[in-house]
Amino acid sequence: MLSNLMSALRKTVSPNSKPKRRNTKAQSAVEYLTTYGWAILILTIVGVIFFSLVVLKSSSSTSIAYPGGCQVYRPNGPGTITSINLEGACNNLKPKFVSQFNGAGSVGGFAAQTYPPGTRTVSLWALTTSSSRQGFIGTRASSGGSAFLINKIASDVSFYQTAGSELDVATSIPLNIWTMWTYTLNTTTGALTIYKNGASIGSSGGWSSTDPAPSPACNGEIGNEGCSSYITEYFSGLISNVQIYNTAFSANEVQALYAEGIGGAPIVLQNLAWWWPLNGDANDYSGNANNANTLHIVMNSTWVSGYTGP
Numbered sequence: 001m002l003s004n005l006m007s008a009l010r011k012t013v014s015p016n017s018k019p020k021r022r023n024t025k026a027q028s029a030v031e032y033l034t035t036y037g038w039a040i041l042i043l044t045i046v047g048v049i050f051f052s053l054v055v056l057k058s059s060s061s062t063s064i065a066y067p068g069g070c071q072v073y074r075p076n077g078p079g080t081i082t083s084i085n086l087e088g089a090c091n092n093l094k095p096k097f098v099s100q101f102n103g104a105g106s107v108g109g110f111a112a113q114t115y116p117p118g119t120r121t122v123s124l125w126a127l128t129t130s131s132s133r134q135g136f137i138g139t140r141a142s143s144g145g146s147a148f149l150i151n152k153i154a155s156d157v158s159f160y161q162t163a164g165s166e167l168d169v170a171t172s173i174p175l176n177i178w179t180m181w182t183y184t185l186n187t188t189t190g191a192l193t194i195y196k197n198g199a200s201i202g203s204s205g206g207w208s209s210t211d212p213a214p215s216p217a218c219n220g221e222i223g224n225e226g227c228s229s230y231i232t233e234y235f236s237g238l239i240s241n242v243q244i245y246n247t248a249f250s251a252n253e254v255q256a257l258y259a260e261g262i263g264g265a266p267i268v269l270q271n272l273a274w275w276w277p278l279n280g281d282a283n284d285y286s287g288n289a290n291n292a293n294t295l296h297i298v299m300n301s302t303w304v305s306g307y308t309g310p
Contacts, residue, residue, distance in 0.1 A: 105296025198258030
């Protein structure tokens with residue numbers, strides 16, 4: 001019996017025993033990982049990078065700026081520029097709302113006499129749904145004032161400054177497409193330039209005087225050529241991010257403002273007169289407290305699906 005037991009033990013630890021086969025399998029696994037492990041590692045890294053890019057793209061496309069989330073802070077009160085700065089989430093997020101105009105109303109109530117009467121830059125984003133003549137913004141009355149408008153019938157964009165003083169620029173005005181419209185007026189040099197999506201589309205000289213005061217006196221309006229008591233050429237479509245400065249931007253500055261997109265914050269705070277994002281309300285976020293009123297205006301929250309940024 002003792003000899004039989006010893007024989008069994010020798011078989012257990014012999015080179016041809018099962019432990020030998022288990023060691024062979026482990027060695028094969030190590031060889032497999034050594035051979036193909038680098039490929040598995042690379043595939044894993046690529047997968048992580050791809051997932052990160054998808055998540056970041058998704059989050060950036062849905063980032064929304066809420067009403068009042070970004071505004072200009074003037075620590076010394078309206079009209080001052082000492083220590084002026086932006087406050088809040090101002091990283092050019094898409095606004096949650098834009099103003100929807102139905103062709104019968106406007107955002108009004110800002111006093112025409114406080115509208116920059118001379119050198120200025122006026123910029124806004126608009127999507128028009130109508131081919132009729134309609135105003136972006138203005139203080140026009142029976143005489144005097146000024147207006148920035150579309151004349152779709154003539155396929156032009158115009159700046160009006162009292163009778164006989166008007167610049168009409170022929171350009172395509174596509175329906176249902178967001179466009180940034182801007183004009184700069186330098187009453188020192190007499191230069192007036194109109195821009196479409198950051199690019200100049202027309203200019204003229206001889207604009208050496210400031211806008212004549214509107215008569216009868218009236219408040220200016222967004223979405224109309226002037227005061228509704230005299231003019232009712234209302235805008236049809238969407239308007240967002242109206243910015244007005246008391247300086248004439250250079251071509252590079254207009255392009256920089258356009259590059260920010262529809263949710264862009266003001267870029268020259270020291271010269272910012274008014275800023276109406278129209279993101280949920282008609283408040284002035286320039287720090288100058290020039291809030292406006294709305295008439296037949298709806299705040300639209302579904303606009304973003306049709307927007308393509310610069």
